[in-house]
Amino acid sequence: xxxxxxxxxxxxxxxxxxxxxxxxxxxxxxxxxxxxxxxxxxxxxxxxxxxxxxxxxxxxxxxxxxxxxxxxxxxxxxxxxxxxxxxxxxxxxxxxxxxxxxxxxxxxxxxxxx
Amino acid sequence: xxxxxxxxxxxxxxxxxxxxxxxxxxxxxxxxxxxxxxxxxxxxxxxxxxxxxxxxxxxxxxxxxxxxxxxxxxxxxxxxxxxxxxxxxxxxxxxxxxxxxxxxxxxxxxxxx
Numbered sequence: 686x687x688x689x690x691x692x693x694x695x696x697x698x699x700x701x702x703x704x705x706x707x708x709x710x711x712x713x714x715x716x717x718x719x720x721x722x723x724x725x726x727x728x729x730x731x732x733x734x735x736x737x738x739x740x741x742x743x744x745x746x747x748x749x750x751x752x753x754x755x756x757x758x759x760x761x762x763x764x765x766x767x768x769x770x771x772x773x774x775x776x777x778x779x780x781x782x783x784x785x786x787x788x789x790x791x792x793x794x795x796x797x798x799x
Numbered sequence: 800x801x802x803x804x805x806x807x808x809x810x811x812x813x814x815x816x817x818x819x820x821x822x823x824x825x826x827x828x829x830x831x832x833x834x835x836x837x838x839x840x841x842x843x844x845x846x847x848x849x850x851x852x853x854x855x856x857x858x859x860x861x862x863x864x865x866x867x868x869x870x871x872x873x874x875x876x877x878x879x880x881x882x883x884x885x886x887x888x889x890x891x892x893x894x895x896x897x898x899x900x901x902x903x904x905x906x907x908x909x910x911x912x
Contacts, residue, residue, distance in 0.1 A: 689842070718899060728843070728888065730899030741899060744800075775842050787833070788900065790842035 687712065689778050689791035697797045703764040706794045710757050710778030716740075717759040718788060719751060722773040731774075734759050735781075763796075771798045801826040803891050805903025813911050818879055820906045822889035823871040829891040832865060832872045833900070837886045846887075847874070876908075884910045 690709045698704050710717050719731040730743040734753035751761040757778075763770055773795050777788040802825040812818045824832075830851035835843035849856045849863045849872065856863050860879075865872040876883055886907050890900040 720899075727904045728890075728900075728902040730901070733899060743899060777842075787845055787848065790835070790844070792840075792842045 689776055689789055691774075691776050691791040691794050693794060694792065695795050695797075697799065698766050699799050700766055700768060702766050703762060704766060704796060705760055705762045706774055706776075706796075708759045708761075708776030708778075708791060710759070710776075711789055714778040714780050714789075715757050716779045716781060716786070717753055717757065718777045718779070719759070719761050720775045720777065720790075721745070722775055722793070723771075728775070731761065766798045768798050771796060801829060801891055801893070801901040803889060803901050803903040805889050805906060807906060808904065809907045809909070811909040811911055812879055814879055814881060816879055818876045818883070818908055820874045820887055820889070820908070821871060822873070822891075822903050823869075824891040824901075825870065826891070826893060827867075827870065828893045829901075831892040832863070833890050833892075834863060834874050835888045835890065835902075837888065837905075843888060879908075879910050881910050881912065884908060 692707045716735045718733040720728050722728045732742045733740045737753045748764045753759045773793040775793045777790045779786040779788045805822045833848035836846045837843045847863050849865050860877045862875040886905045888905050889903040892900050
């Protein structure tokens, strides 16, 4: 089985712009979670989608949003980019929505905001 | 919310020796505790996990122990090899719903030849 794929792998944006990141889960997985990884804050949960519905959201401002499509692929969007949004954005997929299910991570999208 | 503390932040051991990484959590409702290994330029990879109804779990050179009373869990790697060098993260989750994983800040494990 192919693993979790994320596109693009690297992205450079300027402050004020918006960005959309994409994640394709492992085939058959219906749950997709997004995490932000920075040297200072570590790995932080953004949100989770299951069957096209956002099930839970971490402590991030409304500029961070996401969606899931009927084929379980997911996108996350960050509007009005700030310098502090520079990070590695990781997507993880699992078969179901219970957080006791193993989450498999993709390689991440590294976003640099200038 | 849940808070996970991880120690040490850096651990250097001689090849062949054992390595132990410890984590504590704050939410007594947490019942799922995975460990991830992250190599440079890659996403975290699950290496072992434990659920609250189990006190210890082993997989070849890797073992995890859980003490629910004290709210701490540990990762043990025996007979360390150069390929074990990476950053290791512990995490905790309440389960039963989609509340995400709360991660520790990570341990940079260095295997000295």
